[in-house]
Amino acid sequence: MARTHLTIGLASLSTLACCDAGAGPANLFRPVGAPVSVGPMPTRPVVTDLDGDGDMDVVIICGPCCGREPDATSGHARILRNDGQGRLSVGPRIPLGPTALGGAAGDLNHDGHPDVVAFHHSSYDLALLLNDGSGGLASPRSIVMPAGESPHVHSVAIADVNNDTHPDLLATLVDDHALAVLLNDGRANFTPALGQPFFAHQHPYAQLNATDINGDGSIDAVLTDLRGGGLTVLVGSGTGMFSPLLGFDLETRMPITAAERPMACTLADLDADGDQDAVAFIDESPLVVRMINEGGGRYVEPDRALVDLRSPSTGGLLVDVTGDELADIVASGTTTEVVTICPGRADATFDRAFHINVGGTSPSVAVADMNGDGRPDLITGNYDSGTVSVLLRTEVNCP
Numbered sequence: 001m002a003r004t005h006l007t008i009g010l011a012s013l014s015t016l017a018c019c020d021a022g023a024g025p026a027n028l029f030r031p032v033g034a035p036v037s038v039g040p041m042p043t044r045p046v047v048t049d050l051d052g053d054g055d056m057d058v059v060i061i062c063g064p065c066c067g068r069e070p071d072a073t074s075g076h077a078r079i080l081r082n083d084g085q086g087r088l089s090v091g092p093r094i095p096l097g098p099t100a101l102g103g104a105a106g107d108l109n110h111d112g113h114p115d116v117v118a119f120h121h122s123s124y125d126l127a128l129l130l131n132d133g134s135g136g137l138a139s140p141r142s143i144v145m146p147a148g149e150s151p152h153v154h155s156v157a158i159a160d161v162n163n164d165t166h167p168d169l170l171a172t173l174v175d176d177h178a179l180a181v182l183l184n185d186g187r188a189n190f191t192p193a194l195g196q197p198f199f200a201h202q203h204p205y206a207q208l209n210a211t212d213i214n215g216d217g218s219i220d221a222v223l224t225d226l227r228g229g230g231l232t233v234l235v236g237s238g239t240g241m242f243s244p245l246l247g248f249d250l251e252t253r254m255p256i257t258a259a260e261r262p263m264a265c266t267l268a269d270l271d272a273d274g275d276q277d278a279v280a281f282i283d284e285s286p287l288v289v290r291m292i293n294e295g296g297g298r299y300v301e302p303d304r305a306l307v308d309l310r311s312p313s314t315g316g317l318l319v320d321v322t323g324d325e326l327a328d329i330v331a332s333g334t335t336t337e338v339v340t341i342c343p344g345r346a347d348a349t350f351d352r353a354f355h356i357n358v359g360g361t362s363p364s365v366a367v368a369d370m371n372g373d374g375r376p377d378l379i380t381g382n383y384d385s386g387t388v389s390v391l392l393r394t395e396v397n398c399p
Helices: none
Strands: 029-031 046-048 057-062 076-082 088-090 100-106 115-120 125-129 141-144 153-159 168-173 178-184 190-192 209-211 220-225 230-236 242-244 262-268 277-282 285-293 306-313 316-319 328-331 338-342 354-357 363-368 377-382 387-393
Touching: 046 100, 046 363, 057 100, 076 100, 100 153, 115 153, 153 209, 209 262, 220 262, 230 262, 262 316, 277 316, 306 328, 306 338, 316 363, 328 363, 338 363
Parallel strands: none
Antiparallel strands: 029 387, 046 057, 057 076, 076 088, 100 115, 115 125, 125 141, 153 168, 168 178, 178 190, 209 220, 220 230, 230 242, 262 277, 277 285, 285 306, 316 328, 328 338, 338 354, 363 377, 377 387
């Protein structure tokens, strides 16, 4: 019988009070054995229950980024099945193409099983991997986005953007300064939305956020403009079309002045006002910038906007991993073996960062409950080590 999976964050745990200020809880996460080998250049894990047994599995996509040359043994996806305790068994390679870089999961054909869509760094084609009903993934089928002048893709998201109950696809076209939108007919056949691609400023980059920002019931898009130094909010019409936030013309975006080159952003309600706030991760820097949503998706920098991660990061998440019902920064690493955690405070600021060693270099982090205990665990794709790590959340054991 499949085990019912508990919702992350149900347990109320005392995490920081008994620890030295700024040091972080000792043994907050413990590794599940050694990292498992998956091949060169694993990227951010895609975590979903592929086989419907109640345990979260992992799909890892391996491919080059940031000037790295393709590797003949990379450019693939692998399924990593979870035994219910966070131990992963690695499946065979599923070839995708030499510049496969990341993906997302969702039930794209309404059969009750999660599918996977992968994007390529240097191609206008997306790869659709449909679930075979038993937790396997079929051979990839190409989804062609309308071509621009230079293929350069760094993010994909799944969301119903035209309110027809079918999950659609969105992708950042970096060098085309645009957001691509592909509409689903309900059977995982996709066509470009009317008017797409939609202008998204100079350099729309990683971690595209597809969510309802202004409360009108339609999906909007929030993303960074790396070269333009700001956050871009594109408002969804509910028909699959997107436009700049009212009051911001095509030459403006919400600027980030505290630091340059925002690489990625992630969203959560930091100040408990019902609006999704943002944290922007700065390229080649240990700094992130807090951005408070004043309402309707208008982001501003508050006082003390800068947060020091004490280690460079390429992106991350806002999610409660310390059990106090406040969103924490959980940041991926660059050339280190650490994930950084900045515990959130009730005033929408963050405590001093501490580091969790994951046993692999250049980790990209995901968060999910991997052993069914209701606590959030860490899963990392360790890009330079060619491995995947799982670290389970524990009770705090302070020194």
